[in-house]
Amino acid sequence: MQLLDKLTILADAAKYDVSCASSGAPTRSSKGKAGLGSTNGAGICHSFTPDGRCIALLKILLTNFCLYDCQYCINRRSSDVPRTRFSPAEVVQLTLDFYKRNYISGLFLSSGIIRSVDYTMEQLVRVARLLREEHLFRGYIHLKTIPDAAPELIAEAGRYADRLSVNIELPTERSLVQLAPEKRVVSIRQAMQQIHHGEQQAQQERRAPRFAPAGQSTQMIIGADATDDSTILHNAQTLYRSYRLRRVYYSAFSPIPHSPKTVPFAAPPLLREHRLYQADFLMRGYGFQARELLGGPGNLALDIDPKLAWALAHREQFPLDLNRAEQQQIARVPGIGMLSARRLVALRRERRIRLADLLHLRCVLDKARPFIITADYRPSQAEQESASLRQQLRDSPAQLALW
Template sequence: METLRKLAILADAAKYDASCASSGAGKRDSRASGGIGSTDGPGICHSYTPDGRCVSLLKILLTNFCIYDCAYCVNRVSSNVQRARFTVEEVVALTMDFYKRNYIEGLFLSSGIIRNADYTMEQMVEVARQLREEHRFNGYIHLKTIPEASPELLAAAGRHADRLSINVELPTEAGLANFAPEKSMPSIRSAMGELRWRIEEAKEAKAAPAATVAPSATQTAKAPRRRPRAPRFAPAGQSTQMIVGADGASDQQILTAADSLYGNYRMRRVYYSAFSPIPDASRILPVQAPPLAREHRLYQADWLLRFYGYDVEEITDTTQGGMLDLDIDPKMAWAIRHPERFPVDLNRAPKEMLLRVPGLGVRNVKRVLMARRHGRLRVADVARLRAPMSKLLPFVQLADHHPRNALDNPGALRARLAPPPKQASLFDAVAG
């Protein structure tokens, strides 16, 4: 099969993995515009480096053959899809060719399981090794690692890759056993623990003060030798992905699993991927996909867990079966459920409470704390922060503003702040 045909198949098969973030850039292609670089084309996606730079990545599978039969996966062994497989040399050549044309700055490589986990992981590690050692490739490499692979192969992957990821796929052990019987939650968690240990060990070695080694007797006239530099290991950390809506897990169960992953394994990111009906789907899967708003709310809730000091129990509403409100964001939903905590005096409240005010993000909270050192804040001062005032004013008190009775009727406040329902399009009417 010609390389471009393989690329079309294996790039399309990789699109279901959400842990390669998209920058949302408009389509630009040097082949059409005469410029340099591309944000479009088969397999091109975008991710972010630890220093915040956005990089374009070649996102492909080594192969979409797989011996596993995970119900939610389009590449499962029982799926009737066209198969393809790259050789190690083809992936290396594609990466270098795309890089030299300035289409990409790195590689995101995943794979179905060929023969067994160790054989597949060896192939992926060899791609990274050849790029680093034989071609001196300094671009970004993200490897999707296989939890059943040996610790030695995981260690080799981390020496060459910038980031590693192991997909937990589903939030509960029961769900994984039902939809992916060949996979095991203990083996996934064990591999994540192995990666965490190696990542932290490499960080500690790098942070240790550089020591010198005393010269030998025959080298007394020479300067002391410096200790060799500590080896790198996945400096961008590890990430994972959970599928939303394929099983019956609630948002509370999903966020509880994510919170555990952040705390126990120091995940850099947990990605949420709304289940999308796939060709030739398994009968145990739902017929319809969950609303995309659910995936969006989970990302917002994830942000609250990581940066705003919320607990899972605070974010999810037990009266709604542990599900997030799809009409309003989880921060606003919490504020409306707790009117007794408001209004918050922006001139006196501590940082922890400012972070819970709807409409105030981390950056604006820092600005409020700095600005109020020089005088009492007024509405005009907060407006200059470009905060959404309609969301903010019902929950705050300022030198010239008090919300009065705005919080006395939470239901009316929620109805006013919730976005209006989207107007149905002509196409929706025809489809119905």
């Protein structure tokens, strides 16, 4: 089979893994040296596909032959798709060629399970080793880690890769048992634990070999089962805390050809996915707890963003005086982000904050107005009922139409 044909099949097979991050790697440079590639911690999106998602890495499977039969996966063994396999040399060639042309910042390599878990993991590691040791490639490498792979293989993967990821796949153990019969939560978590341990060691001991310096991430499929957002966010929070994950990716389940009856054949729930990312961002960047965003069972509101939903449910904490409040509190105001909060605090050391300052800072004034007090402004809407405020501030239907 031609290289072009293989690439067509194995990129199609790999696109369900949504991670595209190329950030968080240590500073590396090839200036004046043999080899190729640099990283500086920041990621670069080199292109965007018509689904609005970025291309930062060459994201492919080594092979889409697979012994597993995960119902939600296009590559499951019972799926009727064309199958092929790259040789390690072909992956290396593609990576280096794309990299020189500035199409990508690195490689994200995963694979179907062939022969055995260890054999598969070995193949992945081999490609990374070729790139790093023979071609002195200093770009970004993300390797998928197969649960149940031998610890020494995971350790080796961590030496070559910037990021490792083990997919949690589904939000609950029950769903995993139903839809991914060959996978087990306990081995997924063991692999995460080993990666976490490797990272800690590398940080604590100066002479320890480097280990996945851009950390680990995972992916959860949304909408393939009936799990609610509350369970999803609480699980994500547990994962962040237990294994110090850098990211949990939420992947709205996309219908696949010859779909089995066990999974829905419906448009992917994109807006729900979007709200989960917003909530996740509030947990990672703003110090929100999962229980603040969703106290009981249920889903996030679709018509308003999670920060606005939280503020409307906590009117007693508002309006907030921007000339007095802590930066952390200001960042909790709808329409004011972390950066603007920091800038407001810097500005008020010079003079009092006025409403126009928020305009200059490009805050979303309509959302912020009912929740703030400035030197020249006090909201008349402060007495307004939350229900009517919500009606007024909800995202317009045009913005909801992601599909």
